[in-house]
Amino acid sequence: MAPIIELRNLTKRFGKGKETVTAVDAVSFAIEPGETVCLVGESGCGKSTTGRMVAGLLDPTAGEVLFEGKSISKLDSTAFRRYRQSVQIIHQDPYSSLNPTQTIREIITAPLLRHNKVKKRGDAEGRALALLEVVDLTPARDIIDKYPHQLSGGQRQRVAVARALTVDPKFIVADEAVSMVDVSIRVSILTMLARLKQEFDVTFLFITHDLALAKYFAWEGRITVMYLGRVVEDGPTQRLITDARHPYTQALLSAVPEADPELAHHKRQIELRGAEIPSLLALPPGCTFHPRCPYFVPGQCDVAAPPLEPVAEGGRVACPVRKLEHISLLV
Amino acid sequence: MGVIRGFFRWLSTTLKLMTYNKAGFIGFLATCSILIVCLIGPFFIPLDTTTKIDQIYQPPSAEHWFGTDHQGRDIFSQIVHGGKDVIYVAVVAAFLSTAIAVTFGTMSAFAGGKIDGAIMGFTDIFLTIPQFPLLAVLAAFITLDNLTYLGIFLGLLGWAALLRAVRAQALSLKERDFVEAARALDLGTLHIVFRELVPNMMTYIVISFTLALTAAVYTQVGLVLLGLVPVSSSNWGVMISMAWTQGAIFFRDAMWRIMMPILAIALFQLSVITMTRSLELAFNPRLRTMV
Amino acid sequence: MAQNQLDWRTEDNSTGKPPLSLDNVHVGYATRRGKVQAVRGVTVDLRAGESLALIGESGSGKSTLGLAIVRLLPETAQVSPGVIIYRRDEREVDVLKLTPNEMREFRWSDCAMVFQAALNAFNPVLTVWNQTFDTAKAHGWHDKRAVLARLVELLQFVQLDPKRVIDAYPHELSGGMRQRVLLALSLLLNPQVLILDEPTTALDIITQRTIIKLLRQLKEDQHFTMIFISHDLAIAAELADRVATMYAGRIVELGTSDDIFYRPRHPYTLGLIRAVPTVSGGFEQLFSIPGSPPDLINLPSGCKFHERCSFATDRCIQEEPELETVGLNHTAACWNWRAVEEELKLNPLHRGALNVLDPSIILAEAA
Numbered sequence: 001m002a003p004i005i006e007l008r009n010l011t012k013r014f015g016k017g018k019e020t021v022t023a024v025d026a027v028s029f030a031i032e033p034g035e036t037v038c039l040v041g042e043s044g045c046g047k048s049t050t051g052r053m054v055a056g057l058l059d060p061t062a063g064e065v066l067f068e069g070k071s072i073s074k075l076d077s078t079a080f081r082r083y084r085q086s087v088q089i090i091h092q093d094p095y096s097s098l099n100p101t102q103t104i105r106e107i108i109t110a111p112l113l114r115h116n117k118v119k120k121r122g123d124a125e126g127r128a129l130a131l132l133e134v135v136d137l138t139p140a141r142d143i144i145d146k147y148p149h150q151l152s153g154g155q156r157q158r159v160a161v162a163r164a165l166t167v168d169p170k171f172i173v174a175d176e177a178v179s180m181v182d183v184s185i186r187v188s189i190l191t192m193l194a195r196l197k198q199e200f201d202v203t204f205l206f207i208t209h210d211l212a213l214a215k216y217f218a219w220e221g222r223i224t225v226m227y228l229g230r231v232v233e234d235g236p237t238q239r240l241i242t243d244a245r246h247p248y249t250q251a252l253l254s255a256v257p258e259a260d261p262e263l264a265h266h267k268r269q270i271e272l273r274g275a276e277i278p279s280l281l282a283l284p285p286g287c288t289f290h291p292r293c294p295y296f297v298p299g300q301c302d303v304a305a306p307p308l309e310p311v312a313e314g315g316r317v318a319c320p321v322r323k324l325e326h327i328s329l330l331v
Numbered sequence: 332m333g334v335i336r337g338f339f340r341w342l343s344t345t346l347k348l349m350t351y352n353k354a355g356f357i358g359f360l361a362t363c364s365i366l367i368v369c370l371i372g373p374f375f376i377p378l379d380t381t382t383k384i385d386q387i388y389q390p391p392s393a394e395h396w397f398g399t400d401h402q403g404r405d406i407f408s409q410i411v412h413g414g415k416d417v418i419y420v421a422v423v424a425a426f427l428s429t430a431i432a433v434t435f436g437t438m439s440a441f442a443g444g445k446i447d448g449a450i451m452g453f454t455d456i457f458l459t460i461p462q463f464p465l466l467a468v469l470a471a472f473i474t475l476d477n478l479t480y481l482g483i484f485l486g487l488l489g490w491a492a493l494l495r496a497v498r499a500q501a502l503s504l505k506e507r508d509f510v511e512a513a514r515a516l517d518l519g520t521l522h523i524v525f526r527e528l529v530p531n532m533m534t535y536i537v538i539s540f541t542l543a544l545t546a547a548v549y550t551q552v553g554l555v556l557l558g559l560v561p562v563s564s565s566n567w568g569v570m571i572s573m574a575w576t577q578g579a580i581f582f583r584d585a586m587w588r589i590m591m592p593i594l595a596i597a598l599f600q601l602s603v604i605t606m607t608r609s610l611e612l613a614f615n616p617r618l619r620t621m622v
Numbered sequence: 623m624a625q626n627q628l629d630w631r632t633e634d635n636s637t638g639k640p641p642l643s644l645d646n647v648h649v650g651y652a653t654r655r656g657k658v659q660a661v662r663g664v665t666v667d668l669r670a671g672e673s674l675a676l677i678g679e680s681g682s683g684k685s686t687l688g689l690a691i692v693r694l695l696p697e698t699a700q701v702s703p704g705v706i707i708y709r710r711d712e713r714e715v716d717v718l719k720l721t722p723n724e725m726r727e728f729r730w731s732d733c734a735m736v737f738q739a740a741l742n743a744f745n746p747v748l749t750v751w752n753q754t755f756d757t758a759k760a761h762g763w764h765d766k767r768a769v770l771a772r773l774v775e776l777l778q779f780v781q782l783d784p785k786r787v788i789d790a791y792p793h794e795l796s797g798g799m800r801q802r803v804l805l806a807l808s809l810l811l812n813p814q815v816l817i818l819d820e821p822t823t824a825l826d827i828i829t830q831r832t833i834i835k836l837l838r839q840l841k842e843d844q845h846f847t848m849i850f851i852s853h854d855l856a857i858a859a860e861l862a863d864r865v866a867t868m869y870a871g872r873i874v875e876l877g878t879s880d881d882i883f884y885r886p887r888h889p890y891t892l893g894l895i896r897a898v899p900t901v902s903g904g905f906e907q908l909f910s911i912p913g914s915p916p917d918l919i920n921l922p923s924g925c926k927f928h929e930r931c932s933f934a935t936d937r938c939i940q941e942e943p944e945l946e947t948v949g950l951n952h953t954a955a956c957w958n959w960r961a962v963e964e965e966l967k968l969n970p971l972h973r974g975a976l977n978v979l980d981p982s983i984i985l986a987e988a989a
Contacts, residue, residue, distance in 0.1 A: 257856030
């Protein structure tokens with residue numbers, strides 16, 4: 001069976017001439033149906049741009065996105081519309097992802113009616129109520145005639161999920177979907193998403209800057225780490241979290257503040273050679289992490305961009321210097 | 332039934348929000364009063380057309396509220412009868428220019444690329460042509476003795492600045508996530524423009540409409556004053572024009588004759604402009620659902 | 623009335639008097655819909671040299687409380703009843719009675735507030751140096767050379783290159799650099815207390831770590847007294863000596879960092895901790911708190927948390943609990959804290975560390 005989504009050398013450049021920024025640089029990976037993949041990285045690493053290209057909302061400069069084995073740039077308009085509906089996106093900010101002038105009823109029924117997902121106009125309400133129940137907005141009757149600003153952040157995010165479900169998607173890009181939701185209810189939204197994975201056969205690409213969330217959400221899945229537009233490491237979550245190889249992944253893991261005093265005081269501190277992320281306008285040659293990397297090897301790291309190479313324990317690492325070294329995160 | 336009840340609920344929400352800004356609400360009340368006087372007044376107050384030699388240029392009095400003109404006719408009755416044509420032409424013009432600006436401004440922003448370039452290019456060229464001389468020249472070629480045609484004519488010339496503003500507004504809305512979500516859901520361009528973008532610009536559109544309205548009043552009066560539009564009926568512009576051509580500014584006694592229509596226009600404009608403060612509140616989607 | 627009783631609780635084990643004492647502080651906002659009760663009767667002493675974290679979700683009143691201390695609340699806010707006393711050396715001032723001029727002085731020289739490093743915390747048309755010197759001048763410090771020397775020293779302390787930063791405009795700096803400049807600026811006039819509102823929110827992870835390291839230095843080497851305000855429990859775990867959990871405008875639990883994270887006695891604190899994942903802890907089952915934070919205009923009866931609480935009993939619906947002692951230097955406002963204690967005996971909070979490396983080492987050795 002073909003991967004549901006595959007990226008081949010996906011590249012996105014913005015701007016022209018000297019001002020060209022390569023936001024995503026030859027990213028390749030595949031996602032099998034039912035698999036949960038987390039795309040992790042700091043701001044400006046290109047993870048959201050990648051997500052929007054996967055959702056067909058942004059055209060790549062080079063490379064291609066394959067949906068069920070077919071390149072989406074080669075689809076005819078009917079097939080493209082089918083793909084468009086099969087891949088949905090959930091945005092970070094539930095305050096701007098719902099139109100403030102529409103009631104929840106209008107928001108949910110518009111796609112149902114447009115794509116004839118219900119037999120009669122009158123059935124739309126019933127379907128909308130059912131979808132709201134699916135995302136745990138109960139009782140749905142109390143919610144359906146409200147406006148977005150009358151709901152809490154968590155409730156809005158659930159509405160956004162229900163709206164995505166109206167078109168029976170097979171794949172959902174969740175772009176920082178819980179980072180603006182209150183801490184106490186994040187987990188319930190993640191649990192709900194995990195349930196959809198089972199009930200609706202939806203495959204998720206979960207984009208986040210928060211490694212702890214990625215670890216929790218994709219414990220049985222995979223994590224892909226991006227830095228300045230490139231994938232530096234990927235692999236099964238449990239391997240990547242316990243035995244990261246790329247110095248950047250290690251630096252990220254060691255930097256994450258821990259909500260547990262003992263862990264917080266026993267974290268290995270990795271000293272970087274430079275604190276600031278280079279500008280996308282002036283990327284360093286070779287491995288883009290080399291100016292900050294504690295394991296920098298002159299003459300090797302600053303010459304050619306290291307390729308992603310497989311490691312025995314699973315996944316790929318773009319660091320020939322450190323790919324066989326283990327370090328422990330706690331001391 | 333439901334529709335009627337819905338309309339009344341809409342109306343009561345709107346009125347309640349309008350009261351939140353006191354100046355705006357006063358503007359709203361003043362606008363309503365002027366409209367009532369100009370639209371319903373003529374049925375109750377007959378237009379005074381008989382020449383009364385003994386009452387030429389009377390100052391305001393209990394009998395003649397606004398005084399009398401050079402033939403001793405009551406100015407108040409002329410003001411009451413002279414408003415509806417001015418307002419009618421302005422409303423036609425404002426509707427047309429707002430419709431053009433909203434439709435093409437939003438389309439331009441949303442379509443982008445060549446369509447955007449073409450629309451904006453045309454708009455910019457249109458904006459660089461000085462409006463009033465163009466009007467004057469055009470008016471010389473086209474006979475505008477029909478009020479609706481005059482309104483359409485003014486509307487066709489008044490959309491450009493508005494379109495630029497609407498486009499800017501739409502461009503910023505277009506970046507909002509809910510528009511992207513609508514694209515991902517494949518809801519179609521018409522849905523995105525008229526269900527997602529336009530409702531969020533309602534405040535802006537309503538205010539643009541009132542501004543277009545006031546602009547149309549001035550242009551219209553200006554054209555009439557210059558005698559470029561041969562409007563035969565009596566209206567505020569014609570009143571000023573007549574007073575002007577008959578040299579009313581040189582007689583102290585004729586002050587009321589030229590001042591009253593000017594005051595009527597100024598008061599109408601002031602009321603409408605002040606009212607926009609309340610409209611801003613009344614069409615704010617967030618406020619609407621909080622009442 | 624409580625606001626007339628000035629019986630300060632001074633701790634015996636602390637050295638000297640607390641620099642900041644809050645007694646029964648209330649903050650309300652008048653709105654069209656009614657009065658928003660943002661802070662409702664907060665009483666707490668900030669001990670000399672300690673760092674206290676105020677944690678809670680949006681609407682818990684933590685930021686409002688921070689702003690109330692330096693009196694930067696919007697004009698519609700009312701701080702009453704309540705008393706805020708600040709002490710430095712032999713001086714003792716009632717913060718709420720300071721004149722606007724004294725207040726400005728207080729905000730820089732005694733109790734500085736560091737905001738989230740958004741661009742709008744700066745004046746966009748002033749360079750870092752202009753901004754600094756303007757501030758210094760406003761406080762009667764006109765010696766350019768001395769101010770410059772002080773700024774260079776502070777910038778070096780926050781690990782910024784003074785040459786690069788001094789003549790830069792705010793937009794030329796990255797988020798992490800701006801946060802460090804703000805921190806340096808706040809130290810300009812030697813305050814005794816620092817209040818940090820979401821000091822790491824919206825920053826990248828590696829930048830967060832630099833800021834955390836800096837703040838640890840301030841705390842451990844310079845012995846600053848600090849208040850951290852954050853929705854992020856990790857900031858409390860990384861930096862705080864004591865933690866106060868806030869809910870619906872009140873402190874519902876106050877204790878040492880270890881007490882709060884491993885022996886919480888308030889169901890809300892427990893709920894928060896069980897909702898947050900860690901990276902290097904063992905894989906844990908996480909739970910959400912049901913429902914959402916209460917409407918601050920129309921608060922529920924009794925304990926404001928009872929609608930979301932799995933320990934709630936009839937008493938919780940009727941009576942609001944006050945903070946009571948549940949351990950040494952540990953207080954919680956819950957009628958059923960003993961039930962929470964029992965629950966923790968069954969399901970302790972120590973998550974342990976992730977079993978690092980095991981599967982991979984075996985694999986690697988086999989290969």
